[in-house]
Amino acid sequence: MTAPLRLGVNIDHVATIRNARGGDHPDPVRAAEIIAHVGGDGITAHLREDRRHIRDADIERIMAATSLPLNLEMAATEEMLAIALRHRPHAACIVPEKREERTTEGGLDAAGLHNQLAPMVTRLREANIRVSLFIEPDTRQIDAAIQLKAPVVEFHTGKYAHLLLDGDREGAEAELRRIADAAALAAKNGIESHAGHGLTFDNVQPIAAIPQIAELNIGHYLIGEAIFIGLEESVRKMRMLMDMAR
Numbered sequence: 001m002t003a004p005l006r007l008g009v010n011i012d013h014v015a016t017i018r019n020a021r022g023g024d025h026p027d028p029v030r031a032a033e034i035i036a037h038v039g040g041d042g043i044t045a046h047l048r049e050d051r052r053h054i055r056d057a058d059i060e061r062i063m064a065a066t067s068l069p070l071n072l073e074m075a076a077t078e079e080m081l082a083i084a085l086r087h088r089p090h091a092a093c094i095v096p097e098k099r100e101e102r103t104t105e106g107g108l109d110a111a112g113l114h115n116q117l118a119p120m121v122t123r124l125r126e127a128n129i130r131v132s133l134f135i136e137p138d139t140r141q142i143d144a145a146i147q148l149k150a151p152v153v154e155f156h157t158g159k160y161a162h163l164l165l166d167g168d169r170e171g172a173e174a175e176l177r178r179i180a181d182a183a184a185l186a187a188k189n190g191i192e193s194h195a196g197h198g199l200t201f202d203n204v205q206p207i208a209a210i211p212q213i214a215e216l217n218i219g220h221y222l223i224g225e226a227i228f229i230g231l232e233e234s235v236r237k238m239r240m241l242m243d244m245a246r
């Protein structure tokens with residue numbers, strides 16, 4: 001069955017530009033309002049340990065200002081758990097986080113971190129926060145998500161995106177099959193599949209065409225493209241490409 005496909009827009013890099021000058025422009029809240037207006041289905045924001053883009057106050061302001069559900073990306077730390085429990089966003093996506101990385105480079109080792117993640121997933125679920133685990137499209141990680149009773153997994157599409165950029169079509173096709181197989185396995189086990197990282201106008205459609213994937217979370221490219229065509233057009237065009245692929 002093909003589920004409707006939602007678009008969550010990651011607005012971290014609106015905050016990156018704002019923080020470059022230390023003031024309050026451009027405001028991620030204004031971006032969230034525009035995204036709501038043009039048919040985005042959700043707002044995604046990653047509160048990093050170093051607060052390099054989104055900050056604590058942004059989370060509160062985004063939740064107050066828009067009617068769209070907030071998907072809070074967070075590392076598996078006590079600090080982030082406390083913040084999530086305080087704000088109670090619609091969803092929390094647990095991601096691996098390294099201080100020195102430029103972006104989230106790979107999926108969470110949900111299998112290796114079972115004991116650390118189990119109480120965290122339970123507490124988030126008890127607070128009615130929809131938990132997702134940002135993982136590689138890998139059977140072992142899906143098995144771990146099943147053990148952890150995570151209702152959602154988000155597959156890291158960075159490898160697929162990089163293989164295409166490197167001109168490795170065969171490699172990208174193989175990675176795409178891995179993502180499709182993983183989404184089918186997740187669905188068979190009652191887990192909803194999302195996907196994201198490195199998605200662009202050029203590479204989104206094969207991912208959007210995977211019938212079990214219910215949500216894409218896209219940030220850097222959409223905000224970058226907004227510089228040239230505006231945020232409204234950037235989100236509208238992505239939405240249209242996703243719908244066409246479905």
Ligand code: PXP
Nearest residue numbers: 104134196197198217218219220
């Ligand atoms: N999904 C998750 C879990 C992420 O960590 C990120 C990057 O913050 C994204 C989606 C969006 O990736 P990109 O900015 O490359 O579109």
